[in-house]
Amino acid sequence: MEAFYIVVLVSTALVLLAAFSSLLAFRFGAPLLLLFLAIGLLAGVDGLGIEFSNNYLAYILGSIALAVILFDSGFGTTIHAFKLAAIPSLTLASIGVLITAGLFAVAAMWLLNFSWLEGLLLGSIVASTDAAAVFFLLRIGGINIRDKVRSTLEVESGTNDPMAIFLTIALVELLASGEGYAGINIGMLAMFIQEMGLGVILGLLGGMMIAQVVGRLDTDRGLTPIFVLGLAMLVFSFAGAVGGSGFLAVYVAGIYAGNRKLPALGSIKRFQDGMTWLAQIIMFLVLGLLATPSQFPAIILPAVALALFLIVVARPLAIWLSLLPFDYTQQEIGFVAWVGLRGAVSILLAIMPILGGLQNGQIFFNTAFIIVLVSLLIQGWTIKPVAKKLGLIIPPRMGAVDKVEVDLPGAANHELLSYRVIKDSPILRGERIPRWATPSLVIRDGKSMRYQYAGRLRENDLVYLFIVPSYSRLLDRLFASRAPVDADDAEFFGAFALSPARPAADLDAAYGPGLLNESERGLTIAELMKQRLGGKADYADRVRLGSIILIVRDLDDQDHITSVGMSLEAVEPAITLPIFINLHDIVQRIRDRLKGRKTPEAIAVSAPDPDENAPENRG
Structure with a gap:
C-alpha cells in the first residue's frame, strides 16, 4: 500500500506540474505539448530517476488518450468546416501521408543505413501530423486564419492518423515475418479498404447511437457527459475489435454527434475540454517517461537531419503535390506545409517496432522521439510568425466577447445565454436587442432586476437572454468590444x-x-x-x-x-x-x-x- 500511495503521489505531482506549466506556455508562447514532453523526460530514468519501461502499457494508455482527443476534435468540428475542406484534407490524409513516407524513406536509407522497408516504416511513423498539437495551436493559440485553411489543417490532422497507423502496423508485421518484399500482396490493400470502410461506417452508426441515446436520456446532468464519452469509447473499441479503424470511427462519431443538438451541450463540451487536456498531459508525460535521453547522442545528428528533411523537403513536396488540383493560394499551401507538427502519435507508433521485436526497434523509437522534439521546437514556436509573414492572419471581425452558455433542462428549442456588457460594445452605444432574443434578467452591482426595469445597460452588467439555438453568433456582435485594427x-x-x-x-x-x-x-x-x-x-x-x-x-x-x-x-x-x-x-x-x-x-x-x-x- 505504501508503494501504491507513492505512485499516486508522484503521478499526481507530474500531472499538476504539467497543468501549471500551461501558464508559462500561454505567457511566453511556448509549445505547450513540448513542455509536457520535457517534464516527462526530466522525471524519467535520466532525470529524477523514475524508471518506466513498459512499452505495452504506454501504447495502451497512449491509444486511449488519442481516442479521447480525436473524439473531442471531431465533436468540435462543424459540418460546414468539414464540407469546406473534406476532399483536400482527405487527399492530404491519404496520398499526402504516402508521399511523405516514401520521400522520407529515401533519406532514412542514406542517413541511417536502413533498408527501403525500414526507411518506409520510419517514414510512416512520422508521416502524420499530430491532432493534439494542431488543434491546440489553432484553437487555443490565438491564430486567426481563414476558415478554409484552418478546416483543412484540423480535418487533415484528425483523419491522417488511421493511414499512418495502418502503414506502421503492416510494415512491422512484414519486417517481423522476414518475408521482405515478397510479403507485399493484394491482401494489404483489401485490409486497408476494410479498416477505413468499417471505420467510416461504424463511426457514422456510432455517432447516430450517441445522439439517439443521449437525446432520450432522462438522467442527472452530471452523468450526460460521462454517457457521451463512454459511448464514444465503445465505438472506438468495437470498431477496432471487428477489424475497422477505431481512431477513424471515433473521429467520425465525434463529427456526427457534435453537429446534433444534444441536451446539456454546454456541460458536455466543458467536460470534454477537461478530459482532452488530461488525455494530452497523460499521453505526453508517459511517452516522455518512456524515453531514455542518454541513448540520443548516438543518433542525434542523423535524427536531426531527418527532422529537417521532413520539415523542409518531404512535407512541403507532399503537400504541394496533394493540393495541386485544388484552389489554394501559394501562401496557403506554404502554411499548410509548415503546420506539419509531429507529436505524441509519432512517438506512440514508434513503440510498435519494439513490440514487434524488430532488430532496430529502439533506434526507431529514439529517432522518432528526436524528430518530434525538433518539430515542436521549430514549427511549434514559429506557426504564428509564419502565418503573419505569409499574410494569412485575418483581421478580427469583432473584439472580445464575455459570454456564458447556461444549460436548460429539456429546452431543445431555446438557449439561455449570459453576456457581460463590455466597454465600447455596440449594445453600450445604443444598439437594440433583436426581437428574436428575449432578455429576462440583468445583474448590476450584485443586484438582480428585470430587464424592463433596468433602464439603459451599463458597462459590466450581466444580461441573461433566451434565444433560438444557432443565433448566438448574431448576438455576439452586439456585446463584443471593438475589433483591434492593424495598419496593414x-x-x-x-x-x-x-x-x-x-x-x-x-x-x-x-x-x-x-x-x-x-x-x-x-x-x-x-x-x-x-x-x-x-x-x-x-x-x-x-x-x-x-x-x-x-x-x-x-x-x-x-x-x-x-x-x-x-x-x-x-x-x-x-x-x-x-x-x-x-x-x-x-x-x-x-x-x-x-x-x-x-x-x-x-x-x-x-x-x-x-x-x-x-x-x-x-x-
Whole structure:
C-alpha cells in the first residue's frame, strides 16, 4: 500500500506540474505539448530517476488518450468546416501521408543505413501530423486564419492518423515475418479498404447511437457527459475489435454527434475540454517517461537531419503535390506545409517496432522521439510568425466577447445565454436587442432586476437572454468590444472597394475576357462570389478571377455580402516558394505569357471608397 500511495503521489505531482506549466506556455508562447514532453523526460530514468519501461502499457494508455482527443476534435468540428475542406484534407490524409513516407524513406536509407522497408516504416511513423498539437495551436493559440485553411489543417490532422497507423502496423508485421518484399500482396490493400470502410461506417452508426441515446436520456446532468464519452469509447473499441479503424470511427462519431443538438451541450463540451487536456498531459508525460535521453547522442545528428528533411523537403513536396488540383493560394499551401507538427502519435507508433521485436526497434523509437522534439521546437514556436509573414492572419471581425452558455433542462428549442456588457460594445452605444432574443434578467452591482426595469445597460452588467439555438453568433456582435485594427488591414482586404451589387460582367470587361462563363455574366459580384464559394461566403473569403482576387470584407446577419475588396496582386505572392504554385496559377501564367499580360491598373473598375475603407466599417 505504501508503494501504491507513492505512485499516486508522484503521478499526481507530474500531472499538476504539467497543468501549471500551461501558464508559462500561454505567457511566453511556448509549445505547450513540448513542455509536457520535457517534464516527462526530466522525471524519467535520466532525470529524477523514475524508471518506466513498459512499452505495452504506454501504447495502451497512449491509444486511449488519442481516442479521447480525436473524439473531442471531431465533436468540435462543424459540418460546414468539414464540407469546406473534406476532399483536400482527405487527399492530404491519404496520398499526402504516402508521399511523405516514401520521400522520407529515401533519406532514412542514406542517413541511417536502413533498408527501403525500414526507411518506409520510419517514414510512416512520422508521416502524420499530430491532432493534439494542431488543434491546440489553432484553437487555443490565438491564430486567426481563414476558415478554409484552418478546416483543412484540423480535418487533415484528425483523419491522417488511421493511414499512418495502418502503414506502421503492416510494415512491422512484414519486417517481423522476414518475408521482405515478397510479403507485399493484394491482401494489404483489401485490409486497408476494410479498416477505413468499417471505420467510416461504424463511426457514422456510432455517432447516430450517441445522439439517439443521449437525446432520450432522462438522467442527472452530471452523468450526460460521462454517457457521451463512454459511448464514444465503445465505438472506438468495437470498431477496432471487428477489424475497422477505431481512431477513424471515433473521429467520425465525434463529427456526427457534435453537429446534433444534444441536451446539456454546454456541460458536455466543458467536460470534454477537461478530459482532452488530461488525455494530452497523460499521453505526453508517459511517452516522455518512456524515453531514455542518454541513448540520443548516438543518433542525434542523423535524427536531426531527418527532422529537417521532413520539415523542409518531404512535407512541403507532399503537400504541394496533394493540393495541386485544388484552389489554394501559394501562401496557403506554404502554411499548410509548415503546420506539419509531429507529436505524441509519432512517438506512440514508434513503440510498435519494439513490440514487434524488430532488430532496430529502439533506434526507431529514439529517432522518432528526436524528430518530434525538433518539430515542436521549430514549427511549434514559429506557426504564428509564419502565418503573419505569409499574410494569412485575418483581421478580427469583432473584439472580445464575455459570454456564458447556461444549460436548460429539456429546452431543445431555446438557449439561455449570459453576456457581460463590455466597454465600447455596440449594445453600450445604443444598439437594440433583436426581437428574436428575449432578455429576462440583468445583474448590476450584485443586484438582480428585470430587464424592463433596468433602464439603459451599463458597462459590466450581466444580461441573461433566451434565444433560438444557432443565433448566438448574431448576438455576439452586439456585446463584443471593438475589433483591434492593424495598419496593414487595407493590404489584406485589397486596394479597391467594390459594390457587391455591381454586375459581375464589369469585371470581365475590365480584366478579361475569359474570367466568367456564360452562366455567370448575369450575376452580381456578390452572387458570383457566393456561387464560386460553394453557396456560402464567410468573412475574409477570397475568390480568384484571373489576375485579381475578390475579398469578402463584411457580411450582414443573414450572411449576405455587404462589402467587397479587390486585390490587384493575385498571382505574385508576398513570400512563398515556387513549388507551391497550383494548377490554376500555372495555367493562368501560361495564358498571360501567350497573350501578353494586361496590367490591372489599366482599367479601374471603381475607385476606393474612403468611407468603406475606414477601419470602423470593416471591423
